[in-house]
Amino acid sequence: MPSSKKEVEIDESQIDFSDIYAHFSVPAPSKFDTVIVVDGAPLVGVDKEVKLINKIKSLFKNIGGIKNAEMPMDPETGKSKGYLFIEFETPAQASAAILACNNFKLDITHTLSVNAFDDIESFANVPETYAPPVIEPFTEKPHLRSWLKDEQARDQFVLMKGEDTAIHWNNKSEAPDLVHSRKHWSDMYVAWSPKGSYLATFHKQGIALWGGPEFEKIARFAHANVKLIDFSPDEKYLVTWSHDPLLMPTGEHHHIIVWDILSGRQLRSFPVSASAMEKQDLGKAAPTIAGPGATVKIDWPFFKWSYDSKYIARITPGPDGAISVYETPGMGLLDKKSIKIENVKAFEWSPTENVISYWTPEPEVGNIPARVTLMKLPQREIVRTKNLFNVVNAQLAWQSAGKYLLVRVERSTSKTQRSHNLEIFRMKEKDVPVDVVELKPTENVTGVFWEPNGDRFALIGLEGTAKINIHFYEMNAVAAAAPPAGKKNGPAVSAILGGAKLLKTLDRKGINQVVWSPKGRIAVLAGVRAFQGDIEFWDIDDLTMLAAGDHYTCTDLEWDPTGRYLMSSVSWWRVQQDPGFTLWSCVGTELAKQSIPMFKQILWRPRPPTPLTIEEQKSVKKNFKEISKQFDIVDAKENTKLDKAVVEKRRGLWSEWVSYRRRCYEDWLKESDLRNEILGIDGTSDSRTQEIEEYVDEVIEEIEEVVPDNEYD
Amino acid sequence: MRPILLHGHQRSLTRIRYNTAGDLLFSASKDNKPCVWFSANGERLGTFNGHNGTVWDLDVTANSRYLLTGSADNTCKLWEVETGKCVYTWETKTAVRAVSFALGDEKALFITDATMGHQSTIHIVPIEADPEDQTSDILKSIIITGAKATVAVWGNLNRTIITGHEDGTVTEWNPDTGAKIKSAKNHEKAITDIQLSADKSYFMSSSKDQSAFLTDTKTLKVLKKFVTERPVNSAILSPIRPHVILGGGQDAMDVTTTSLRGNKFESRFYHAVFEDEIGRIKGHFGPINTLAFHPNGRSFSSGGEDGFIRVHHLDDDYFDFKYDEENFDDLPQF
Structure with a gap:
């Protein structure tokens, strides 16, 4: 069978395969990724060689897996060179050893520096010539607040339906104007930043922020399967949470990442204790985590921002309780240590100053009362404490201007009975006086709502299982009463103050x-x-x-x-x-x-x-x-224009309809002969009405009378 | 005015229809006995006994002599209205879904379901002047390919048959040749009702896709759209005013038992030309399955899943209501 193909002789050595090799090249695994270099060890003679090696080895005994330890000796001096090579079984053990023992103080004069062998290698191979870093060309960012320049001062809203997400202008009763829309913009829900500059969308890979008049992509933060986010109040930082853990080189599982929005850099990541992850969503953050996020059982925000975004704090409950305050942008612990507060239950930042409020319950043993504390940061100065007794639960609610802190206290009066009262701290008065508002013992407070920047608050109370009362209270102005005689700086007593006045109670279902x-x-x-x-x-x-x-x-x-x-x-x-x-x-x-x-x-x-x-x-x-x-x-003007438009539209529709009906009528007339034929009516007479004359005789009464014959006689 | 409640049926209503004069109201339901009522006061005249299954549809001749009913017991029956006697029965292979008398009442159609290996079919039968002469002869059978037909009416001058289908299409057929003339898929889900205007130039179609359309009969072009949030089971045209009424509601199987508020079992009035909603009448505690306007336009009736028929005599202020942009003098009087 003759072959149609020509036999071509190929000399393989003549072909340049380099591009293919380059493409499929496998990076040669470094053989030394299990090796670490321990530097800064004391210089010892041969006599102490084994002792020092054993000492250093013992430092890593928790990590284990040491295969080999080598300490080079200087033949000239007969002493060690001050560094050791230690080989581990796995690269993971090596990196763990670096983390554990780098900067370890062996004694007063010797601090060990532990590095990976490969790092030393790469630092040794730094090119001699200086290559200036490439400066990224400046790209102008879109105007993030352009929407505020709307002439009619309208507001925007974002609307998600089906696969569509769209930004609209609110036009009151008229149809909203579309600003921007995209399909599949977010895989879950969307969120605005606190000042409205950014729109955050959720994706499998992470968070994207959008802004400017055309809603361009501003930044991306890679965090797989991110579910919850929290912006800092000044929109500089972002905290993200994902259920999928991020494995750190230390072997820890981190769920929370704090980001710098402008640079897109990760500032720090944090682990979340298992108990916190299982914590039930108390419904506090419910409005912001609508949608798929609402299924997440976590107390969010896990980290709480101070009003000026300078600090971010989180709580560790339990007997080893503490509040850890981190400073931005370094994300280091404030004063390098947490604020230890035994059994701390909850804390809240003041919305206008760097004061945190927290409360601790009564311990089961010991005669210590429950306590609400206000602490100024970064000084850690306690501004005010208040002791409370028989407390079952307490909830902290700040007024938005930071003028008042309302603590809703649930006490047990007996084993089954609970009573509620309110302790209201007046933050702007000297010595922070506290007003006490007692509530009906049978009433269970389910919600407290402060008027923004105001002196009033609403309270929802549940009496029994069905009766719902809504109370409105107003904080009275502080009476200029002098402190009671005899007491010099008598801490304020609510009696001399205004207290809170009940304005109205509504009984609602x-x-x-x-x-x-x-x-x-x-x-x-x-x-x-x-x-x-x-x-x-x-x-x-x-x-x-x-x-x-x-x-x-x-x-x-x-x-x-x-x-x-x-x-x-x-x-x-x-x-x-x-x-x-x-x-x-x-x-x-x-x-x-x-x-x-x-x-x-x-x-x-x-x-x-x-x-x-x-x-x-x-x-x-x-x-x-x-x-x-x-x-x-x-x-x-707008209204008359709209009215006119509506009238015009209706007129148009009506005249269109009239002409349609006239056409129908003409057709109908043309077909009337046919129609009459089908109906079997004589077309010449008026086919549509038929006159039927009907006479109805109604017999009202029939009386039979016998007329006496003799009447006409 | 307070509606008159007619509670003569034991199960949900499937179809109500007035006769041409408007003095009688015929009703069919999932129980086996169609009823006839005096429309003025709601007094029941009688029942038509003989079916053994759900009666899906009924129609009455222009002279109110005969009633045609189609039932799930695989029969289509002709009744004498005056006596309530069944005068003829057509045996079918499957359930009868829709019936309709042609103009002139000399023929009628009925539609059988596509079940048990049979295809949905339009049967056109002659109606004899004397029921004694009635035979099982069939003038024409048209087999429907594709989605099965749910409703059917005769078109203008008996030249066409208009059917509505389960997939939302509306089709026109030639009753003499059986050919498909035109088809349009205006709705997205099953068509629940088709009602023609008096002059047959346009019709209302209602659908499970939560909308009702006013469509031109000649072109099958949608002229007006009325969109709601619930399946629409019936839509009717006022004979005297440019208004339409839509009835429907949450499907019985999806109804929540806790509250009536969210289910929207209301008769909803729309302006036929401007497409604005102009009013609602509530009262049923189940979806509305069928609606009918009295030929004089002064009252209408609704039949619901709840087994009630509500006869509404419209108040005077309904007739006083008028848009400034409307001018009735321009409209031709048929």
Whole structure:
């Protein structure tokens, strides 16, 4: 059989395979990755050679696996050269040995420096010529706050439905304008940074941050299967948590990473104790971890930021309890040690100063009371403590301006009975006086809600199993009463102070949340999640109800950052029936309602604090009427324009319909002969009406009378 | 006005229909006995006894003499309305899903289901003037390929048969040749009802895809769309006003037992031209399965999964309601 192919003679040696070799080259494994170099050992003579080797070897006995230890001797001096080579069985043991014994103080004069043999090799091979580092060309970053320049000062929100994620402008009752949208933008949920500069999206590989007018990618943080994040208040740092552990060279499993947002660098990672991972989500952070994250059983945020992002702290509960405060950006422990607090239960930062509040329960043995403590950092100066007795549980709630710290205390009055009271620390008064508010012993407090920057708070109390009371309290101004005579710096007693005044108590069914407007004054009472979705708007200045409505099976409520609108929504993650959102004005008028299949999440874009000075804000308030006039004009114009558009559209539809019906009529007339034929009617007469004359005789009564014959006689 | 509640059926309603004069209301349900009622006061005139299964559909002749019913017991029956006697029975291989009299009442159609190896079929039968002469002759059988038909009506001048299908398509057939004339997949899920306007130039189709469309009969082009959040089981056109009513609700199997609020068992009024929702009437405690407008447009009835028929006489303020943009003088009077 003749071959169609030509036999080609190839000399293999003539072919250049180098590119293939380069492509498939396997990096030769270093043979010395199990070898470490211990430097800084004392110089000893032959007599002590074995002794020193054994001494050094004993340092690594915890790691084990030492195969060989070699100490070169200088033949000239007859003494050792001051370093040793130690070979381990595995590279892991070698690296563990480096971590364990580097900088180990053997004695006063000798500190060991332990390094990998390969490192020494590579440092020895540093090129002689200096190669300047390549400077990355400057790329301009997008304007992260461009959205604030909107002429109508509208707010944005991000909306997730199905696979789509989109940013919209809020247009009140009109359809929102689209800013930017993407498919599969986030694998889980999305989150805004606290000042609204970044939008964080969740991916299998990690977190991505987006910003600017076109929502370009700003940064990426690789953390596999990240589930939860927490921004620092100044948006400089990011804390991420993943259930998948990150194996460190030390053999530890780390779950939490702290990042620097601008550089994208990892600052530090932390392990999370198993007990903390199993901790039930107490619902504290629930609003921010909607969606898939809500299934995570972890007390988040695990690390708590101070108001100025200078410190980040975490708690270790239990008998060896401590609060560990780390300093940014180095992420080193403050003063190199944790604050030891036995049995510490919980802590919170003040929202406006570097003060932490924490509480410790009564130990089971010993006559020590439970205690709430306020500590100033970094001085570690205790500002105030208060002892409490018979405490079962306590919860710390700061007012947003840091003016008050409210501690909700649950005490046991007997084995089965519980009572609640409130201890309110006045942070801005001298010596931090404490007001005590006693509550009805039968009432179980389920929630405390401070008015933002205000002196009022709402309390939800549960009496029995079904009766829900909502109380509104106001902190009275401090009376200028002199301290009682006889006591010099008498620590303030609540009696001489204003205390808290009960403004109103409402008896409501189906309410489990009070959401204050970010500007205060207006409080929204709502029953969300397990409740039916009743929503009530209250003006707390006048203590009157403004409006009542409902959003059936509502799962989330959020005020826009300016306090002009409230968004209530039903997320598909929690309720599969009728997901969607409703937009309310601040006085409870329903502005827009949308039902969206697979609607998942809606979040207002936060705003940074106003750049106006207090004087400027005051002048705005003073000239409110003047200023609002110009907006009224714009609004009126907009409304008439819209009304006109609606009327125009309807007119168009109507005339279209009329012409359609006329065409139908013409066809109908043309077909009338055929129709009559089918119906069997004579077409010449009026086919459609048939006159039937019907006479109805109604017999009302029949009387038979016998007329006497003789009548006419 | 308070609706009149008719509770003569033991199981959920499948179809209600007024006669041409509007004095009678016929109802079919999953129990075996179709009923006839006086529409004015809700008094029951009688029942039609003889079926042994769910009665899926019924139709009445223009002169109200005869009633045609199709049932899951594999029969289609012709009844004398006055006496309630069954005058003829067509035996079928499978359940009868839809029935309809043609204009002039000289023929009728019924549709059989696609089960037990049989295909969904349109049967066109002659209706004799005297039921004594009625035979089992069939004028034409059209086998439906593809998704099975759920509803069927005669088109304009009996030139077409319009069927709605389980996959959301609407198809027009030539009743003489059996040929498929046109088909359009406007809906995404099963069509639950098709009701023609009086002049047969357009029709309302309702679907499980939570919407109802107003469609031109000639072109099958969707003219208006009405979208809700629940499956729509029936949609009707007002004979006198440019309004439509949609009825439906959460499927019985998905209904939560805790609250009626989320299930939306309401009759919803929409403006037929502007597509705006203009009102709702609630009352049923199960999904609405069937709706019918009285021919005079002053009242309508709804039949629900709950076994009740509610006869609503519309209040005067409903008739006073009018958009400024509407001008009825422009509309031709048929």
